[in-house]
Amino acid sequence: MKTHLLKIPLLLASAAFIFISAKSFKEVKGLKDYYKKYFPMGVAVRPSELSSEESKLILNEFSSITPENAMKMGPIHPREDRYFWRDADTIVNFAVRNKLKVRGHTLCWHAQTPNWLFIDSTGNNVSKDVLLQRLKSHINTVVSRYKGKIYAWDVVNEAIADGPEFLRKTKWTEIAGEEFIEKAFEYAHAADPNAVLFYNDYNTEIPAKRDKIFKLLKGLKDKGVPVHGVGLQAHWSISTPTREELEKSIEMFSSLGLQVQFTELDISVYSGRQGGQLIQGQQQPQQQKSVFTAEMEQQQLEKYKMVFDVFRKYKKNVTGVTFWNVSDKYTWLDGRGRKNFPLLFDQELKPKKAYWEVVKF
Ligand code: 9MR
Numbered sequence: 001m002k003t004h005l006l007k008i009p010l011l012l013a014s015a016a017f018i019f020i021s022a023k024s025f026k027e028v029k030g031l032k033d034y035y036k037k038y039f040p041m042g043v044a045v046r047p048s049e050l051s052s053e054e055s056k057l058i059l060n061e062f063s064s065i066t067p068e069n070a071m072k073m074g075p076i077h078p079r080e081d082r083y084f085w086r087d088a089d090t091i092v093n094f095a096v097r098n099k100l101k102v103r104g105h106t107l108c109w110h111a112q113t114p115n116w117l118f119i120d121s122t123g124n125n126v127s128k129d130v131l132l133q134r135l136k137s138h139i140n141t142v143v144s145r146y147k148g149k150i151y152a153w154d155v156v157n158e159a160i161a162d163g164p165e166f167l168r169k170t171k172w173t174e175i176a177g178e179e180f181i182e183k184a185f186e187y188a189h190a191a192d193p194n195a196v197l198f199y200n201d202y203n204t205e206i207p208a209k210r211d212k213i214f215k216l217l218k219g220l221k222d223k224g225v226p227v228h229g230v231g232l233q234a235h236w237s238i239s240t241p242t243r244e245e246l247e248k249s250i251e252m253f254s255s256l257g258l259q260v261q262f263t264e265l266d267i268s269v270y271s272g273r274q275g276g277q278l279i280q281g282q283q284q285p286q287q288q289k290s291v292f293t294a295e296m297e298q299q300q301l302e303k304y305k306m307v308f309d310v311f312r313k314y315k316k317n318v319t320g321v322t323f324w325n326v327s328d329k330y331t332w333l334d335g336r337g338r339k340n341f342p343l344l345f346d347q348e349l350k351p352k353k354a355y356w357e358v359v360k361f
Pocket residue numbers: 068069111112157233264332
């Protein structure tokens with residue numbers, strides 16, 4: 001009897017302990033929770049990150065993932081008769097297991113595209129018909145495989161020129177002219193009529209480039225091409241974009257009836273467009289090398305605060321925000337002897353000051 005009575009407080013204590021720890025675990029909110037009423041929060045991932053310490057952070061903070069490279073034409077379709085599914089499957093399976101959304105990236109691009117697509121067995125350019133047939137087969141195979149698991153696709157990536165021309169000069173335009181763009185959307189729509197289809201590009205806040213992207217998208221919409229959204233990559237920096245430039249982009253593209261998603265967000269600590277990228281051969285002053293100064297931290301924090309303020313303001317139009325890479329430990333902007341620090345998590349995967357500005361509203 002005595003021992004029985006003693007057990008009751010013990011049981012109560014352990015129940016309370018379980019309750020408290022379950023509660024405190026639940027209370028570690030992530031970006032996706034703060035933004036639940038706004039839009040999915042996404043991140044670009046590499047397969048290796050899904051089985052390392054990054055995976056915990058990804059699951060706690062994000063509700064959507066995008067393969068950084070695994071679904072691009074080169075990696076996933078290295079030869080005409082050979083697909084390489086392992087990395088893309090790893091990412092999609094992780095998402096399905098953990099109930100995350102997946103944004104597919106990308107079905108048609110000029111970079112990371114295998115040469116076999118454009119040439120015949122003698123090494124000459126294929127005809128337009130052959131190229132479009134290959135594109136159709138590629139898109140149909142990839143989109144069908146992940147039908148129902150990938151909710152949105154970047155169908156065509158970066159087709160607009162940075163310079164004065166309209167379209168970027170590539171093998172695609174050389175062989176197929178402008179038509180490859182609408183064809184890519186048609187093929188993707190036929191393979192998965194439920195997928196939300198995006199045209200994706202960078203420097204979308206620079207008026208000259210924005211006007212050309214607008215013209216392209218308006219033309220596609222007028223023709224009835226199944227394009228549903230525009231992906232604004234958002235490789236920004238402490239100096240770009242301004243609030244006005246950003247708001248104007250959202251308003252212009254929304255006026256076409258398109259969803260707007262920020263698909264590759266990062267804010268470089270170096271000023272300039274396209275993430276303040278180092279131009280080949282360009283030398284950086286010694287003191288800029290791999291140092292995250294208090295000044296950079298402050299400027300970056302202010303830019304993050306501003307852009308998320310705008311995203312929330314336009315929550316009716318903005319249907320997704322995806323960061324390009326997980327943390328400052330590895331980003332596509334690192335390299336040539338200089339680290340960038342463009343993300344919300346530091347090299348130890350801890351939230352930076354900018355993180356707390358993004359979730360403070
Ligand atoms: O982050 C990607 C990097 O690992 C690749 O080497 C690079 C190849 O061009 O592509 C990077 O991702 C790009 C994305 O697919 C499209 N928009 C620009 C991104 C940064 O270059």
